[in-house]
Amino acid sequence: MAEYDDKVLHELDGIREYDNPMPGWLMAIWWGSLIFAAAYLAFYALSFGEGSMEAEYRADAQRAVTEVDAYFAANPLVPPSPADLLAGAGNPAVVEIGRARFVRTCAACHGENAQGLIGPNLTDDRWIHGGTVEQIFQTIAKGWPAKWMPPWGRALKPDELAALVSYVRSINGSNPPNARPPEGDRVVPEPIPGH
Numbered sequence: 804m805a806e807y808d809d810k811v812l813h814e815l816d817g818i819r820e821y822d823n824p825m826p827g828w829l830m831a832i833w834w835g836s837l838i839f840a841a842a843y844l845a846f847y848a849l850s851f852g853e854g855s856m857e858a859e860y861r862a863d864a865q866r867a868v869t870e871v872d873a874y875f876a877a878n879p880l881v882p883p884s885p886a887d888l889l890a891g892a893g894n895p896a897v898v899e900i901g902r903a904r905f906v907r908t909c910a911a912c913h914g915e916n917a918q919g920l921i922g923p924n925l926t927d928d929r930w931i932h933g934g935t936v937e938q939i940f941q942t943i944a945k946g947w948p949a950k951w952m953p954p955w956g957r958a959l960k961p962d963e964l965a966a967l968v969s970y971v972r973s974i975n976g977s978n979p980p981n982a983r984p985p986e987g988d989r990v991v992p993e994p995i996p997g998h
């Protein structure tokens with residue numbers, strides 16, 4: 804091992820330790836990973852900069868809003884009349900169509916009895932986006948994509964949309980168990996004809 808003699812760091816009991824620095828490429832990977840980890844932490848975990856999760860989340864929501872707006876600008880919604888929506892709320896056949904759709908499509912976020920889960924309680928007299936049947940129709944059809952209420956005006960047929968509004972109106976004041984606390988402004992419910 805004479806060729807390494809000039810590299811000997813120290814010798815103990817005949818065991819010699821050589822000064823063998825890590826090769827450059829390995830050091831490059833080492834420093835590279837350290838710098839990458841620091842940048843990754845700053846951008847993703849601590850949410851600095853454009854690529855942060857926070858910024859991506861906002862950009863996603865904004866994209867959804869723009870896309871939904873564009874769709875309904877090109878395909879204008881024809882809302883049913885408030886009188887028809889309220890009459891539906893007093894018609895058990897319409898309410899049943901709405902309830903069946905609600906359980907399949909809405910219960911995951913609003914709860915089986917519309918008591919509220921991720922989304923608000925739909926049975927109380929408080930509304931974030933307005934509680935007239937006309938406003939509820941707009942909410943369900945166009946959604947509030949920036950707040951993660953999806954738009955249903957594309958996926959559901961017009962009579963199903965109307966039946967959902969009638970169903971939601973019909974369960975107003977039903978007081979289901981485990982209700983989410985009220986959110987938004989108090990709205991006096993519009994009367995259902997014949998009730």
Ligand code: HEC
Pocket residue numbers: 905908909910911912913921922923925929930931932933939942943947950951952953955967971986987
């Ligand atoms: C992915 C979860 C999700 C699904 C599925 C969903 N919603 Fe929502 N909904 C929300 C959230 C979240 C809000 C609250 C939006 C806000 O805070 O602005 C909301 C709000 C609403 C509102 C307005 C409440 C208010 O106080 O103004 C109505 C009405 C509503 N949803 C009805 C429905 C109906 C009907 C369906 C099924 C066709 C449905 N939602 C499906 C999440 C959902």
